[in-house]
Amino acid sequence: MRSLYFLLPGTDGKFACGGLFAELKTMELARQVCDVAVVTYQQREPNTLFLDDVLQQDTRNIIFVVSWGFHVPKLVKRLQGRAVVYHAHSAGYGFRLPSRVPILTVSRNTMGYWGQLCPSSPIFWLPNQISPEFSDRDQPRDIDVLVQVRKSSEYLLKQLVPALQPHCNVVLLDQFVDDLAGLFNRSKVYLYDTAEYWAQYQVTEGFGLPPMEAMACGCQVFSSVNGALADYLDPGFNCEAIGTYSTAYDVARILTAIQAPTAKPLPDDFFDPYREDKIVLRLREILTAVNQFFDHVAQHPADVPQLSPQRIRKLRFQRFWQKVSQKLPIAQK
Structure with missing residues (x-):
């Protein structure tokens, strides 16, 4: 080796x-x-x-x-x-x-x-x-909504968060923390919206660790499903989509999730492929x-x-010429 x-x-x-x-x-x-x-x-x-x-x-x-x-x-x-x-x-x-x-x-x-x-x-x-510390500790959750500022869309930070703040406890995370798993275990809902961020750089969300780490800690996740997030996020089943149609629609669903959680804990085998x-x-x-x-x-x-x-151009030309050749005998008749 x-x-x-x-x-x-x-x-x-x-x-x-x-x-x-x-x-x-x-x-x-x-x-x-x-x-x-x-x-x-x-x-x-x-x-x-x-x-x-x-x-x-x-x-x-x-x-x-x-x-x-x-x-x-x-x-x-x-x-x-x-x-x-x-x-x-x-x-x-x-x-x-x-x-x-x-x-x-x-x-x-x-x-x-x-x-x-x-x-x-x-x-x-x-x-x-997904490191072992990202697991549900079954403890009281004093944070209603957790948001990591980095990579978040303007909509999330400038429209949705201000609309939520009068109704619930929203915590904005704008710096590195040693115990992110601890914060996830204190939070009821986690918001993640990076489609706008990655579109600016013209590359994709490569994996999207934070939503999966939040889910492993028992958070209800509201997220965009761009790029690799679509690998494991399933709106309506293990998460909810964010930035859907209107701010009011997002706010209503998030407040409902805070007040009357309906999401069932994900089975451990959901996270198995991502464990050490x-x-x-x-x-x-x-x-x-x-x-x-x-x-x-x-x-x-x-x-x-x-x-x-170059090969793609060659194959396209061959395909085009094949179609033209097939029509030529018909035109000659």
């Missing part, structure tokens, strides 16, 4: 975000399967490998894991000739990857995107982890397949046509 080197621009300061934390969680899970290390490539950090130095060494027994969205094409080009895996959190960045780069997707939504864009690449589903033991089992199988794939790549060239823009 080759070692995994997770490439990150940095691990602190301006690089701190949900994607970084999810990647570091994945690295810790992978540690149960093989040797792993963090490698930074934009800033040097104490006691951390730096990419410039690593590339001066023998890298034949290393798989480089790239994940940082817009940096991926340049990193893949820089690592040409080496074993590289793309850990895809989101979709919509617009680049394609050579078939020698396996793709590990955190959601089925993202897997479908890459399955269409790069069908000749090895593609696997490896969901993000199941992810490690899946990761072991995936990494075994990936290692076998790179063994094959070392001995054989690629010969499956890639679905490049």
